[in-house]
Amino acid sequence: MQIGELSKRTGASVRMLRYYEEQGLLVPTRTDSGYRVYQDADVDRVARIRCMLSAALPSGVVGQALRFLLDGRAVIPDEPADRARLAETLQGELDTLTEKIAALQHSRDLLATIVADVRGELVGPGRPGDPGGAVVRRSVRKAGPAVGRARGAGRDTDR
Structure with a gap:
């Protein structure tokens, strides 16, 4: 899905999704023409990002938590x-x-x-x-x- 569709599905503005990308919290793939492409799993990722940021966690801490909770394994670090x-x-x-x-x-x-x-x-x-x-x-x-x-x-x- 493209950024507009992700925005609709998550309630996050396109601008916020770009910010999440700048902060390394969201990593879309790119088409040959440069369009961002997101996966269905990114809907859940954005929901978790928004939840943690609304709890006043800094984006660096959110990134660290996402690395352990979502990126490749949905468990606490071994x-x-x-x-x-x-x-x-x-x-x-x-x-x-x-x-x-x-x-x-x-x-x-x-x-x-x-x-x-x-x-x-x-x-x-x-x-x-x-x-x-x-x-x-x-x-x-x-x-x-x-x-x-x-x-x-x-x-x-x-x-």
Whole structure:
């Protein structure tokens, strides 16, 4: 099949398929006129590439994993040293991904707090019910006319 057909069958854009080729993740054969030709097995390969890349694995790690999982044998490496290297590389990527997830969760929690504060017309530390025991104060109020202040209050107008 040609690149357009592979794109349709996998959902990957033609541009992405060319990128996978540039990275050495996908190796089509070429016709005499230079057209790329893909095999049916490349549909599964592209699905695995997309899955690993969406898990934030760098293309070099994806290539290493594909070498062991798809290229000629669909098994884990036989040599203990090869298995250990692959496992160490993948564990490092898993650890990095776990750290990113924790950081994103923290950011999500902060954003959820800000959204709740904005909806409650209060932003910043000292929200009501704050278990940290901070002093309750409004640091930002909803836009609009000042409430509870007489016009000209705070100015020396009582002469």
